């Protein structure tokens with residue numbers, strides 16, 4: 001029975017049977033895993049409150065046939081400040097949904113783990129503009145997952161997008177994963193595409209290039225940025241279905 005140790009962030013916690021819980025964690029060393037915490041709902045559980053959603057923990061687990069069993073837990077960060085504030089908690093729920101959509105695979109990627117950790121850390125320290133953290137997180141996670149949003153040139157004709165504003169609106173085309181120039185849009189692109197208000201492209205570029213901690217979107221552009229980000233995640237979400245089957249995925253574990 002292989003035992004493994006990793007750092008992980010609790011994404012979801014579901015009651016199971018009389019006293020147990022099944023937890024989905026995104027781990028630093030094994031990607032997404034599902035584990036059972038036996039007896040965690042008993043008052044004298046040795047786990048105490050150490051496996052609350054969003055907590056970052058060091059844990060020990062052994063592999064089972066259908067589920068791994070968690071045996072030891074130490075809290076590294078509880079992100080209590082995120083869980084206890086409704087606005088932050090809602091934003092964190094969005095981060096988790098984005099993780100499920102884009103990073104559902106069980107291949108370990110420490111960059112994804114670090115990105116999620118930094119997003120929660122940033123949220124915990126912020127009193128406002130939580131939406132910019134969520135947008136920056138989704139854009140950066142898209143890049144790490146191989147679905148980077150194309151922001152330099154038109155996805156259809158490859159024309160540089162700088163200086164095209166005079167010709168009319170730029171458009172975002174979700175199925176193409178990038179921005180369409182006004183000419184290509186007029187030429188009859190038939191898929192879903194919606195206009196980007198002035199400044200949106202620059203706001204997206206800034207979110208991609210700056211560190212997560214500095215994620216800021218100018219007032220008035222937040223909604224158009226969020227619309228692009230949400231459409232992009234939905235259009236490029238390969239992990240959606242597989243994450244729901246999490247307990248069946250059994251590979252990429254360190255021995």
Ligand SMILES: [Zn+2]
Pocket residue numbers: 154155156157158159180181182183184185
């Ligand atoms: Zn074009």
